[in-house]
Amino acid sequence: MPAPHWPAPTATTPVTATVTLPGSKSVTNRALLLAALADGPGVVRQALRSRDADLMVAALRALGTTLEPMRESAASVDWRVTPGPIRGGAHIDAGLAGTVMRFVPPMAALADGPVSFDGDPHARKRPMGPILDALRSLGARIDNDALPFTISGPPVGGEVTLDASGSSQFVSGLLLTAARFEKGVTIRHVGPPVPSQPHIEMTVEMLRAAGVAVDDGEPEVWRVAPGPIAARDLTVEPDLSNAAPFLAAALVTGGTVTIPAWPARTTQPGDALRGLLTAMGATVTRSSAAATPSESVSPADSKAVSPADSEPASLVASEAVSDLVVTGTGEITGIDADLHEVGELTPTIAAIAALASTPSRIRGVSHLRGHETDRLAALATEINRLGGDVEETDDGLLIRPRPLHGGTFHSYDDHRMATAGAVIGLAVPGVEVENIATTAKTLPEFVQMWAAMLGSR
Numbered sequence: 001m002p003a004p005h006w007p008a009p010t011a012t013t014p015v016t017a018t019v020t021l022p023g024s025k026s027v028t029n030r031a032l033l034l035a036a037l038a039d040g041p042g043v044v045r046q047a048l049r050s051r052d053a054d055l056m057v058a059a060l061r062a063l064g065t066t067l068e069p070m071r072e073s074a075a076s077v078d079w080r081v082t083p084g085p086i087r088g089g090a091h092i093d094a095g096l097a098g099t100v101m102r103f104v105p106p107m108a109a110l111a112d113g114p115v116s117f118d119g120d121p122h123a124r125k126r127p128m129g130p131i132l133d134a135l136r137s138l139g140a141r142i143d144n145d146a147l148p149f150t151i152s153g154p155p156v157g158g159e160v161t162l163d164a165s166g167s168s169q170f171v172s173g174l175l176l177t178a179a180r181f182e183k184g185v186t187i188r189h190v191g192p193p194v195p196s197q198p199h200i201e202m203t204v205e206m207l208r209a210a211g212v213a214v215d216d217g218e219p220e221v222w223r224v225a226p227g228p229i230a231a232r233d234l235t236v237e238p239d240l241s242n243a244a245p246f247l248a249a250a251l252v253t254g255g256t257v258t259i260p261a262w263p264a265r266t267t268q269p270g271d272a273l274r275g276l277l278t279a280m281g282a283t284v285t286r287s288s289a290a291a292t293p294s295e296s297v298s299p300a301d302s303k304a305v306s307p308a309d310s311e312p313a314s315l316v317a318s319e320a321v322s323d324l325v326v327t328g329t330g331e332i333t334g335i336d337a338d339l340h341e342v343g344e345l346t347p348t349i350a351a352i353a354a355l356a357s358t359p360s361r362i363r364g365v366s367h368l369r370g371h372e373t374d375r376l377a378a379l380a381t382e383i384n385r386l387g388g389d390v391e392e393t394d395d396g397l398l399i400r401p402r403p404l405h406g407g408t409f410h411s412y413d414d415h416r417m418a419t420a421g422a423v424i425g426l427a428v429p430g431v432e433v434e435n436i437a438t439t440a441k442t443l444p445e446f447v448q449m450w451a452a453m454l455g456s457r
């Protein structure tokens with residue numbers, strides 16, 4: 001029997017809360033994969049625990065990597081990762097995780113036997129063609145153009161041309177394993193612009209921090225020399241994209257939300273929230289003040305690893321962090337924004353825009369049709385179901401102000417749709433989110449954290 005819909009809590013007063021977020025999905029899954037490919041045992045601290053991260057852990061174990069928890073809590077875990085010979089004969093469940101279905105196949109191609117992949121029903125619809133074709137031209141054999149498929153190798157590497165306009169993960173996936181291919185890999189993108197550039201920068205930075213030579217000097221070309229990937233001890237930053245719905249609550253309720261440990265410098269696209277929320281009427285500041293314990297919201301775990309007791313930070317981990325403080329007035333201004341580089345923020349920005357007093361236009365995100373669901377269609381359908389006025393365009397959404405009413409907000413198994421419903425529910429009584437449990441993809445404790453933010457625990 002399906003779980004009952006989640007009645008999204010309405011905020012009756014301005015929210016005042018400090019919200020501590022677990023680790024970034026994108027950094028966690030890159031760090032684990034690189035550790036599995038490294039030249040010796042390494043450590044990944046404050047790794048996220050979530051469905052996508054669990055799927056990555058299971059995939060790496062199936063391929064012969066040993067992952068042992070050194071310290072764990074409900075929301076995060078410090079992993080000791082010991083690489084092993086890459087084992088064939090494995091079956092990998094990618095779930096609905098882009099980082100598993102695009103990052104693991106290049107590693108699996110190096111296994112000593114065939115490796116099969118499958119995922120959730122919708123995962124079979126997510127674009128895979130360009131990365132599978134690229135792996136073929138580098139020497140792998142693959143029996144399909146999407147999930148499910150079986151891959152065998154080994155690929156020797158070399159030069160490949162692909163169209164990565166559908167997903168930056170095609171580039172990141174090849175880059176992460178490229179140094180382990182005999183000839184390395186040169187990737188040349190041909191086609192409309194590649195989205196999510198910060199995620200590619202994240203990949204390049206993490207590779208360089210592991211001693212891999214990456215030349216990205218020529219636009220849309222990435223060259224990775226063959227060589228070892230150094231084992232590291234790194235600490236994962238908090239997930240700034242998952243900060244989005246919580247920070248949205250400050251705008252929607254005219255309150256203040258503080259996120260501790262916001263990195264001074266990061267490749268996470270969530271950092272763009274500072275500018276986006278300012279444009280929508282928030283005041284955004286950084287402060288080094290410690291969180292007030294009584295107001296603090298963190299995933300329910302008494303043993304949580306706090307950034308303060310972690311080991312020395314790596315390049316990717318924050319060398320300097322501060323609190324990010326977002327304050328709203330309750331009045332929201334619409335926005336005209338190209339979210340091409342930060343597409344995963346779109347559902348939250350659209351939810352805030354649906355509550356604004358002026359129209360919004362979101363552009364540059366046609367690739368969102370290949371995400372967990374067609375996010376443009378899903379956002380338009382669900383906001384309009386609540387009485388909204390949202391129009392899909394070729395590459396985005398037009399969102400015009402209109403009073404909303406309660407009703408069911410479908411999540412389409414998309415964590416960011418579910419949290420978008422929660423944001424709207426803050427201001428609109430009677431919103432019920434279908435399948436709120438899908439937030440487990442990247443933030444299993446979303447419901448508890450949301451309730452705690454609203455002061456109802």
Ligand SMILES: O=C(O)C1=C[C@@H](OP(=O)(O)O)[C@@H](O)[C@H](O)C1
Nearest residue numbers: 026167168169195196199343344
């Ligand atoms: O590499 C990554 O970790 C990600 C890249 C982006 O994918 P797309 O380029 O497909 O949007 C982003 O949307 C996704 O959530 C995570």
Ligand SMILES: C=C(OP(=O)(O)O)C(=O)O
Nearest residue numbers: 096097098099344371372
């Ligand atoms: C697009 C997303 O995820 P994935 O890594 O599965 O592509 C996302 O988290 O918004």
